Amino acid sequence: MTQAPLLLELYRRMATIRRAEERLSKLFADGEVPGFLHLSIGQEAVPVGVCAALERGDTVASTHRGHGHALAKGMALEGFFAEIMGRASGVCAGRGGSIHVADMSIGMLGANGIVGGGLPLATGSALAHQVKGRPNVAVAFFGDGAMAEGALHECLNLARLWQLPLVFVCENNGWGEFSPHERQFAAKLAALGAAFAIPYEEADGTDVEAVAAAARRRVEPARRGEGPQILECRTPRWRGHYEGDPQKYREPSNLDAARGQDALALAAARLAAQGVDAEALGAIERAITERIEAAVAAARAAAEPDFAAAVAGVYAEARAHA
Amino acid sequence: MPETRYSAAINRALADAMAADESVVLFGEDVAAPGGPFAVTRGLLAKFGPLRVRDTPISEAAIAGAAAGAALSGLRPVVEIMFMDFMTFTMDALVNQAAKAHFMFGGQCSVPMVVRAPHGGGLNAGPQHSQCLEAWFAHVPGLKVVVPGNPADAYGLLRAAIDDPNPVVFVEHKGLYGSKGELPESPAPVAIGAARIARAGRDATVVTYGAAVAWSLRAADALAREGIETEVVDLRSVQPWDEATVLESVGRTRRLAIAHEAVSAFGVGAEIAACVSAKAFGRLAAPVARVGAAFMPVPFARSLERACLPGETEIAAAVRRLMAPA
Known part of the structure; x- marks a missing residue:
């Protein structure tokens, strides 16, 4: 059992993600967030649990549902909100938005608009760790929808052949876009792990302590040079594929069951049993709300991105050759 | 000025770049132990070792995607796609990931990678081994595309491509590999974009x-x-x-x-x-x-x-x- 101070910190990180995404949902409804928004509300235990096992120099590649990964890896709320609200002060200068939040300074290689698109990036990042002799691992977050992408199968094979320091983390929320997982994938990830002789472990993606413990068990062998690892976390999808998705393809009972799995409520109950009272959690919540509101206010006040600067930013500047 | 084959000029550019910068790595199908399907990478495994020169499985999407990820994490990968026709499998990595990362992440990073691929017909290789697809890549903001026509340019453009902070598609021609031309004793890079x-x-x-x-x-x-x-x-x-x-x-x-x-x-x-x-x-x-x-x-x-x-x-x-x- 994790001691209260660590669980409290994990709770704080999960609550930060939950409240940030709830705020985004409202901003989206109010027209302050353009484009598409894919929320990970309900899934917070996975990014928080996994990133608790990571060092700053470790790298993660993420998915279209990537806000949690970004914040759990350490992205600042100011740059996060400003990006998703399309401002010049955004972490990607307003050029990427929700689906491309990235922060190279903390090893966050980007949310990704392409299902499975982050898998080869994480594989390459793990290769770089290996070639450079760095004591780091790369994590490839992917959803169950990506199991049917060829990229996963190519990367499992390559990572195993080269014994890369790579942890494949599947967030299995049971839905690939508008269709249930069982209609999209004929195999099991565990069986794929066995086929490639890659250690596989499953964790309850609603239990942040379970995820953190499993992540440590997968990250450490990868860090020691024992090759790639797989962690599959069952996690609920509370929201639609995107904000505004009426989810008519989902039975109300399926949605209710998902909403019954609440990582934050589970952690709060456990903390209460350990003697952390509601007032302490309330104080954490108030601090989070303050930070979020400050970030939103700063984003609202920030400038729109400059088109000329964007045009000039298509290519990185090359050294001059004769 | 000594005469050099086009394939040897590429080999020398790779060797010189790898000697100059430990971040340069080379991987692709049969490029290491077999020395490349057109013998372009012969000898590089012996010179630079298996950490930096690697044979890959036949997985073009992973090759190009891993190159992009490696480039984001501090390497300067040069990867080979055996025939340009096979670049169809690399499109997500190049078009959606590598080409856009510098821009869409607000200039936080660059993607210094090179994809070498031979195009062209003349070998009776048929519809899936002869295409010239460079226009596809030239159409994508964020990619650079070079097509050297002689050994000196093959050397100079490859050095510049490896040095470039952007993803570069380096197009070779199968019919030129055996052709000869002058290459100076100390050849220089050739600026990308200069005719x-x-x-x-x-x-x-x-x-x-x-x-x-x-x-x-x-x-x-x-x-x-x-x-x-x-x-x-x-x-x-x-x-x-x-x-x-x-x-x-x-x-x-x-x-x-x-x-x-x-x-x-x-x-x-x-x-x-x-x-x-x-x-x-x-x-x-x-x-x-x-x-x-x-x-x-x-x-x-x-x-x-x-x-x-x-x-x-x-x-x-x-x-x-x-x-x-x-």
Whole structure:
């Protein structure tokens, strides 16, 4: 059992993600967030649990549902909100938005608009760790929808052949876009792990302590040079594929069951049993709300991105050759 | 100046770049132990070891995607795609990931990677091993595309491509690997985006690149015997391309043909023709001509492939038409 101070910190990180995404949902409804928004509300235990096992120099590649990964890896709320609200002060200068939040300074290689698109990036990042002799691992977050992408199968094979320091983390929320997982994938990830002789472990993606413990068990062998690892976390999808998705393809009972799995409520109950009272959690919540509101206010006040600067930013500047 | 084969010039550029920078790594199908399907990477495994020179499985999407990820994490990967036709499997990595990362992450990172791939026909390799697809990549903001036509440019452009902070598609030609040309003792990088006047002439300009440079030079020899002096501009890079050199040449000769092995429709020649028409319309004494492959998959049979691909004869004919009185 994790001691209260660590669980409290994990709770704080999960609550930060939950409240940030709830705020985004409202901003989206109010027209302050353009484009598409894919929320990970309900899934917070996975990014928080996994990133608790990571060092700053470790790298993660993420998915279209990537806000949690970004914040759990350490992205600042100011740059996060400003990006998703399309401002010049955004972490990607307003050029990427929700689906491309990235922060190279903390090893966050980007949310990704392409299902499975982050898998080869994480594989390459793990290769770089290996070639450079760095004591780091790369994590490839992917959803169950990506199991049917060829990229996963190519990367499992390559990572195993080269014994890369790579942890494949599947967030299995049971839905690939508008269709249930069982209609999209004929195999099991565990069986794929066995086929490639890659250690596989499953964790309850609603239990942040379970995820953190499993992540440590997968990250450490990868860090020691024992090759790639797989962690599959069952996690609920509370929201639609995107904000505004009426989810008519989902039975109300399926949605209710998902909403019954609440990582934050589970952690709060456990903390209460350990003697952390509601007032302490309330104080954490108030601090989070303050930070979020400050970030939103700063984003609202920030400038729109400059088109000329964007045009000039298509290519990185090359050294001059004769 | 010693004569060097095109394939050896590429090999030397790889070796020199790897010796100069430990971040440069090489991987692809059969590039390490077998030394490359066209022997371009022979000897590099022995020189630089298995950490930096690796054979991959036949997984083009993972090869290109891992190159992008490695480039984001501090390496300068050079990867080989055995035939340019197989780049269809690399499209997500190149088009959605590598090309856009610098831009869409707000300039936080660059993606210094090179994808080497041979294009071109002439080997009766059939519809899936002969295509020239460089225009696809030139169409994507964030990618650079170079197509060297001789050993010195192959060396110099590859050094520049490896040095470049952006993803570069480095297009080789299977038919050129055995060709020879001069390579200085201490060859220098060649700036990406700079064309080269391969032959000076006053009557017409042929803008070309890759294997078609040699065809254009032979066409110019034939035309010279008829009293037509043709200027041949070797673009060397198609993205970015050297608009200034082309406009300057056309401004003098007032006649332009663009010759490449790729099909003409929606191709590199179309882009150049549109640009010249927009910026030098008043200087043109004849409509811009394009020479390219027939709009068809590259066929297998010798006679069919010969009829499909352009060459010296088609380029010379196009220039003669430019010279004919309206």
